[in-house]
Amino acid sequence: MDKALLGSILKTVEKPSRYTGGELNMRVKELTAPDGKKLFRFALCFPDVYEIGMSHLGSRIVYNVLNEREDTYCERAFAPWFDMENAMRENDIPSYSLETLTPLGEFDIIGFSLLYEMCYTNILTLLDLAGIPLFSRDRGEEYPLIIAGGPCVCNPEPVADIMDALVFGDGEEVMNEFMDVYSACRAEKLTKRETLLRLAQIKGVYIPAFYSPEYDENGNFKELVKTEASAPDRIERRIVKDLDKAVYTGKLIVPYMSIVHDRVALEIFRGCTRGCRFCQAGFIYRPVREREMGTVIKQADDSLDCTGYDEISLFSLSSGDYSHIHELVPLILDRYEKDRVSVSLPSLRIDSFLKDDLEKIQKVRKTGLTFAPEAGTQRLRDVINKGVSEEDLLRSVHDAFVAGWHGVKLYFMIGLPTETDEDVLGIAELARKVSREFYSMPKELRGKGLRCTVSASTFVPKPFTPFQWEPQISTEEVLRRQALLRNALKGIRGVEFSCHYSETSRLEAAFARGDRRLNPVLVSAFKAGAKLDSWDEHFNKLAWEHAFVENGLTVEQFANRRIGIDEPLAWNRMDALVSPDYLVKEHEKAYEAVTTRDCRKGCNGCFGARCREICGKKDGAV
């Protein structure tokens, strides 16, 4: 890497410290071990810009897991912003790692974190900038092994032609098994294909090249035919049973620039017991596994010491559900009060009773409060199994207002299965009641002015949820319902509306449930200029339209089609552990608006026959 050239380029781009590395606690290793062996070089790539990627806890964990190994040096790379990509192309600078400024093409393994579908073109940007062919079939022995992990591996088919291997589920253990097998293959000087055959034997590893897709006469997905006898029939999601024993983030890297989640993130538990039917995370991180308070405190101490951060986030899918939350919050607040450390609790559910905790948090610093009723009427909230009531919401916002908050965000979704105009208008009704709750309080008890943001995203059906068969509503219908809501929200005091651009939601739906035919679509879109697609203001609509046309497909056939309950699903080779029968049953209950209890209150049998093996809990126990 020509450092002088890079230096002169960095003078011309926005936020240059995205591209320099060298942060505090960045891992520095000798490339050759004391015994003379070369370390395996692993580039952990987050296919979005630095400030997003560095905010991802899972990547921080994998970085530490890999670097704890003596035989591996894991470095980081992120997608360049537009200005940097242009400068890199003009000056023939390949995509490179931040730790040693090494071109990605020189790594042994490149691993991508797949967090959301709309980052897929950024994978191609990073590969292309490194001069690495995009399709796995075009990459010979001289190229790095390209792999991926993260929640999108639930349905890996839309990137199956790009990836040599994918890893399904929690990374803490499987990444070590992966590197052990990889190391053995290298010692035996095996070919890439021989290596992949070995890797396929690891539970949770999927090698797309060993399965070939077939389609029916209507152009719908039919099946993935196994082309390699030794490849597994289904790829089981990996779970780490004991988070207290699992490797965590180690010494956290402290970015220079401000990143999206610029604080110590402490994962208090993984998984969620609520079972909201639209929520993929709620199904694919099961079962719930909590960290003990002692572990959390220890990690808090260590992380604060080595970073100097003044904020901790108690992180999970639903932090109020943590068994010891009412002990943990005051404990942490007291422990660090003199050090002026504030605590935030993301993903609070409305029905978790946290009034006292909120008051304590308030003492240190005000952080934003977000509530997610998701739907505007009780009927629809029952359909999606979001077991919260209007009273829950109003009580929670009341508590928050009393505690001194005057800014709240309310999250909703538009286009949920069975939604009617009445449900959409119900959102405005709820917002009106929140506004009334605030302004009916005596002035001396509340803040000055209410700032209530109503945010409505578009429902995206996701694999391994009870709504995986559901269509997304059409773009026209999304826009109509958004307009309906915007109109109904007009004139409500202190309430503002923000909603997501629907074209990216539609693509997200297509890529969430799509099959292998989307690989060439992805590459066409990339070649036509699509990149950084999740940045709405830069979304390249024409590139995507062109890409679908060029490949004789439509976005609608993936996003807006209702899949029959008995039809084969493109992600059938993946086994997310939750039983298919359970999803069918939940789908039926949704249409009857029948709720399913929180499984902390009793087992609902979501793992079917494998319940004991996977969850290991007795009925009713937590």
Next chain:
Amino acid sequence: MRLAVKFKKGVPVRFVSHLDVQRLFHRAFRRAKLPLAYSQGFNPHPLVSFAAALSVGMTSDGEYLDVILTEGMTPEEFRSRLDPVLPEGVEIVSVMDLGESKKSLTSAMRTASYTANVLFDADVSQEAVSSAITGLLSGEIVVMKKTKGGIKPTDIRPMVIELDLVSLAERNAVFKLKGVLSAEGGLNPDMLLAELYKKLGVSGASEVNRDEIEMDIDSLLA
């Protein structure tokens, strides 16, 4: 108590913005568990101020900040606690006790000197560079400068104290610059160099180091 800290900003952190340098020190002070004094009010912040901002991309051998502590400690102790927790590229040069002084470091700044390593995109002779410097310094140097009221033509000549060619080998030149630096503003070395490139009819890429900020320490301690 109030301490003044002189520090280096090296190559590894030259692209860290001024705001991020402030946060970098805030976090380093916390890692060092120094008894920081905080402001009163709704969002308390540590009482740390920087003498001058440094342009993104520049290195420096002498930047200044001051910090207020709630407990007394010797400059040596302060330094010994801070040194081990600083990121690569940030280095403490010296720490000074400012006593009871309330005056800001910014008010004591007078001038700053710089070294610029320049790579020209074409061959130039020593004579050409020398005469370009003489020509440039002989009259007004009007540049388009961003001000609060928009982009305006401004004469930066009064800001320039020195501009010398130190060496020239092939297309690599080294310049020494000295300019005014005070609370009201200062010379931007790249802006001056750009005018020189224009006079020479070439383009240049520069790497600039701030060698020293001249401070009127007596005015601080008076």
